[in-house]
Amino acid sequence: MSNLISFHYGNVPDLVMNNGLTAVFIDTLCITGGIIAASDAEKEILVRLAGQDASIFGDGFTGFEIGELFEGLDNRIVSEFLMRVAASALSGVGFEKLPYAPDTSLLSAALNQFSLMLVSYGSSEMRNPSEWSGLAGSTYVKCPIHGIYLHSLGCVVCNNQ
């Protein structure tokens, strides 16, 4: 089963990964991002990314569109933050919290392509984002074990165990 991560604003090929690599890709971005996110917008991006958790889609999971992570947010903040997270993930930041050792060669190739997709977007013009004011009084909660921002169904790493 292959998953396709597409980006309709970019001009680079879609990222194609099998289920195992997709799970590692999401886990590592969420775990690294949980360490470096500072603003509510950055935490919101991680919650959206975590919502792509393969476990909630089961075997029918077929990927996602990166543009969904941008909805209503400042495009530059999203692309800049995701590129920073990908760069940190390439360095293995936070990986000691993972319950497994990821195959870093496959993961690095995926993270590099993800970064290329974001670069192609970051250099394009702003696309009039709709206003995002955050959820009133929302707080972002982290998994106490993995330091990952929880989405509506919990922690991506805990859910896959």
Ligand SMILES: [Zn+2]
């Ligand atoms: Zn967890």
